[in-house]
Amino acid sequence: MDRPKRILAIDDERINLxxxxxxxxxxGHEPVLTESFTEARELLDASIDLVLLDVMMPExxxxxxxxxxxxxxxxTDVPIIxxxxxxxxxxxxxxxxxxxxxxxxxxxxLTELRVRMGSLLKMKESQDEVKRYQAELxxxxxxxxxxxxxxxxxxxxxxxxxxxxxxxxxxxxxxAAEFKDEETADHIQRMSRYCALLAAKLGLPDAEVDLxxxxxxxxxxxxxxxxxxxxxxxxxxTPEEWEVMKKHTIFGxxxxxxxxxxxxxxxxxxxxxxxxxxxxxxxxKGLAGDDIPLYGRICAVADVFDALTxxxxxxxxxxxxxxxxxxxxxxxxxxDPRLLDVFMSDFASFEGIQKEFLDQGGLATLL
Numbered sequence: 392m393d394r395p396k397r398i399l400a401i402d403d404e405r406i407n408l409x410x411x412x413x414x415x416x417x418x419g420h421e422p423v424l425t426e427s428f429t430e431a432r433e434l435l436d437a438s439i440d441l442v443l444l445d446v447m448m449p450e451x452x453x454x455x456x457x458x459x460x461x462x463x464x465x466x467t468d469v470p471i472i473x474x475x476x477x478x479x480x481x482x483x484x485x486x487x488x489x490x491x492x493x494x495x496x497x498x499x500x501l502t503e504l505r506v507r508m509g510s511l512l513k514m515k516e517s518q519d520e521v522k523r524y525q526a527e528l529x530x531x532x533x534x535x536x537x538x539x540x541x542x543x544x545x546x547x548x549x550x551x552x553x554x555x556x557x558x559x560x561x562x563x564x565x566x567a568a569e570f571k572d573e574e575t576a577d578h579i580q581r582m583s584r585y586c587a588l589l590a591a592k593l594g595l596p597d598a599e600v601d602l603x604x605x606x607x608x609x610x611x612x613x614x615x616x617x618x619x620x621x622x623x624x625x626x627x628x629t630p631e632e633w634e635v636m637k638k639h640t641i642f643g644x645x646x647x648x649x650x651x652x653x654x655x656x657x658x659x660x661x662x663x664x665x666x667x668x669x670x671x672x673x674x675x676k677g678l679a680g681d682d683i684p685l686y687g688r689i690c691a692v693a694d695v696f697d698a699l700t701x702x703x704x705x706x707x708x709x710x711x712x713x714x715x716x717x718x719x720x721x722x723x724x725x726x727d728p729r730l731l732d733v734f735m736s737d738f739a740s741f742e743g744i745q746k747e748f749l750d751q752g753g754l755a756t757l758l
Contacts, residue, residue: 395421396512397438401431401456402445402474411443411474411499418505428456435466440515441508443495446475446486454489461490468518470511474499578697580748583607585693585741592733593689602657603686609658610665610690613643637674640666657686665690670724688727692718692734695725700745711742 398420400411408424415422423439425431428451435442442460446453457471473491475482483494493507587604595603614622617639621632628636643662647655664678664687671679699714709717715735722731734741 395419396440397421397423398441398443398508399423399425399431399435399439400443401425401428401448401453402443403427403448403450404445407445414499414501414504417501418508427451428459431456432459432463435460435463435469437465439466439469441511442469442471444471444473444491446473446482454485457486457489457491468515470515472507472511577748578701579608581744582610582690582693582697584744584748585696586689588740588744589689589692589730589734592737593685593730602654603689606654606657606661606686607690607693609643609647609655610661610694611639611643612646612658613639613641613662615646616642637666640664640675660684661686661690663687665694667691668725669727672724683727688730692726692730695721696734696741711738711745 398415400408400415400422402408402411403426405426408426412422412424423434425434427448431442444453444456448456453473453475457473460469460471461467470492471490472493472495473486474495474497475486476497486494492511495503495507583604586607587600590600590603617636621628621635624632640663644659647659647662650656650659661684663675664684667673667676667678667683667687668691669680669683669688671677673683695718696714699709699717700711702708715738718726718731719735722728
């Protein structure tokens with residue numbers, strides 16, 4: 392059963408309020424009676440279904456009260472019926488402009504009151520139903536949005552976990568190749584950070600810098616396929632042995648190739664091209680200049696510097712001073728001149744990485 396409608400009646404004369412109250416109860420409604428707008432302001436809330444408002448009141452006339460009701464948050468759409476003895480067209484237009492929905496003349500007739508209130512109460516009921524539906528819909532949307540955000544966070548966290556696992560697997564595989572070559576994990580750390588720093592100084596976007604950081608440790612992964620007798624030989628390689636050694640670039644590209652994972656695709660590029668030289672005398676393809684992928688050119692600078700300053704089975708570590716001298720001689724032949732200039736112009740930053748990941752006994756005395 393529908394609840395009784397709550398009707399707020401505002402009239403400064405108590406006798407009129409008693410009459411209105413009786414009429415409303417007779418129609419099955421719940422009257423809420425007050426003599427002034429000051430009192431009505433406290434009573435008027437979303438539970439009020441309709442307002443009966445007397446026009447002629449000494450404190451504040453009905454037109455003013457109607458305008459103020461229309462300005463009150465939460466009740467701006469409550470139906471208002473003006474109870475008035477005024478019959479002129481001008482007065483009725485003024486009431487409409489103030490926000491009244493309908494009029495009823497004094498003295499109030501029960502049948503007229505029922506008819507005029509009926510359509511407005513139905514309208515109010517429909518409005519309330521729409522509001523309830525909107526509130527429920529907004530709550531549903533909020534709940535589902537919250538659930539979606541939580542699901543997306545879970546997906547992102549899962550992706551981060553999967554990516555972390557992939558990176559760890561890749562780095563461990565790269566480490567396996569480096570350890571076979573009697574190099575250390577510190578070499579991988581230094582070399583990858585040299586590459587990332589150089590990429591950043593070249594102005595590459597952060598996403599590319601991160602790709603270079605994560606992919607560059609795979610540059611020598613193809614050494615897994617090189618026989619230990621060649622890889623660990625403490626003397627100069629024969630021409631035949633050198634040809635086998637050079638194939639680690641191709642082996643690395645094959646290991647990393649044909650992947651849909653962008654990180655592995657970048658690793659493939661680096662593995663295949665980091666021994667190419669600016670003048671075309673490198674391997675395996677003899678690429679020259681800008682035909683050499685940028686990632687490979689970046690890696691060439693970082694890898695050669697770390698190789699020069701690190702101990703190998705066939706050589707002792709060079710000092711930074713000697714290493715920079717050797718690299719400077721390869722500007723425009725071995726190395727991209729622009730990249731080498733960037734490397735040397737802020738060498739202190741690269742040296743900071745070198746000191747942070749210093750091999751115990753593996754590097755020459757730093758300058």
